[in-house]
Amino acid sequence: MYAMVLAARGAPLVFQERPDPLPGPGEIRIKVSACGVCRTDLHVVDGELPDLSYPIIPGHEVVGRIDALGDGVTEPAIGMRVGVPWLGQTCGVCSYCRMGRENLCDRPQFTGYTRDGGFATHLVADARFCLPLGLSGDDVALAPLLCAGLIGWRSLVMAGDGKNDGKNIGIYGFGAAGHIIAQVARSQGRSVYAFTRKGDHDAQSLARSLGADWAGASDDKPPVELDAAIIYAPVGALVPQALRAVRKGGRVVCAGIHMSDIPAFPYDILWGERQIVSVANLTRQDGIDFLGAWAGANLQIHTTVFPLDQANEALARLRDGALVGAAVLRP
Incomplete structure (x- = not known):
């Protein structure tokens, strides 16, 4: 097999x-067959997550087909496509x-962080935690759904049901997760x-093309009070900005696994029973609900494809904000 391997904190990945x-x-x-490049992969490469052991192969938005089974595995079967x-x-x-x-498990394992991931031609995974993907859909388009889509879905559910709450949704950071969940939110009748x-006019144009009612800079004031805001960008300074944008009783959902420090802010922008909550990982049920x-569905997944050995370039472009949508590696 071939893989892009992280040997030390902050080091470039090495093709091995x-x-x-x-x-x-x-x-x-x-x-x-395809592996999405997630911002969490940057946090792994940059050593921003605790208890990292090296070497490690990043990547946790994996689409592929089973070619070998360990003892005791009868399902899924060889040849099946899984995520x-x-x-x-x-x-x-x-x-x-x-x-x-x-x-919230006390002793979890994470793909591409505590066990080798999908920046490779092959990987080994616990059969119980793989998600069946069926036959429809392109491998490259499906890959970002395995994290950007799943975490996006969990954060959208936490933002409200879109009927009694969460009708007007703000999305801070319109990258892989943002452009997927904006479409889901619109299909549910949300604004x-x-x-x-x-x-970033490219991202704003993409947002409008996908049905956003408004697009602007992160420090702009939206034209309406928001019921909830979801923050996908790992920038703590967005939390007080989002609090100022949500109505009384509104909610700010922090959807990243890592975020820079949240600056001090006046109590009055939290007062009025506004809430700040975080999303932690996902459950298998999240995967079943979202992928099912x-x-x-007719989601427009915007991707830029890179060969496996150009994973460092994909990560660099993600870090610089030079991608529209999601980056995906193809071995």
């Missing part, structure tokens, strides 16, 4: 040939797992207000 991995009990081996998301394994016995909140970096409803 390795022996093909063998699946252990309960595991499957997947031949990767491998961020949540790679849970303990199943801690209090959070027992209460159905496996996204979408997109916030981008100042001067949206994987075959």
Whole structure:
């Protein structure tokens, strides 16, 4: 197999040939056909997440086909197309797992962070945590759904149901997750207000083309009070800006796994029963709910495709904000 390997914090990924991995009990081996490049991969490469062990292969938006089964695995079967998301394994016995909140597991494993991921031609995954993808849909277009879509979906649900709450939604950071979830929100009858970096006219044009009611810079005031705001950009300074944009009783959802420090802000912009909440990982049920409803839907997934050995270029363009939509690696 071939892989892009992170050997040390902040180092460029190195293209390496390795022996093909063998699946252990309960595991499957997947031949990767596409792997999305997520901002969390930048946090891994930059060493911004705790307890990183090197070397590690990043990548957690994996689409591929099963080519080997470990002992005890009967489903999914060889040849099936599956997706491998961020949540790679849970303990199943801690209090959070027992209460159905496996996204908060005390002893989790994460694809591309604590176990090797999909910036490779092959990877091994726990069969229980792989998501069936069926036959419809393009591999490249499906890849961003495995994190940008799933985390986006969880954050949208937390923002309100779109009927009794969460009708007017602000989206801060209109990249991979933002451009997917804006379409889902619009299809649910919500109004979408997109916030981008100042001067990012390409992202604002994309937002309008996907049905956003308004698009502007992150420090602009939207034309209406928002019921909720979802922050996908890892910028803590957006939290007080979003609080100023939401109505009384509104909610600000922080959807990233890592964010820069939130600056001090006056209490009056939180007062009025406004809330700040975070999204932590995802559950397998999130995957079933989202992919079951949206994987075959007419979502326009905007991607830029890179060969596997150009993963560093894809990461650099993501860091610089030079991508519209999502980057996807193809081995």
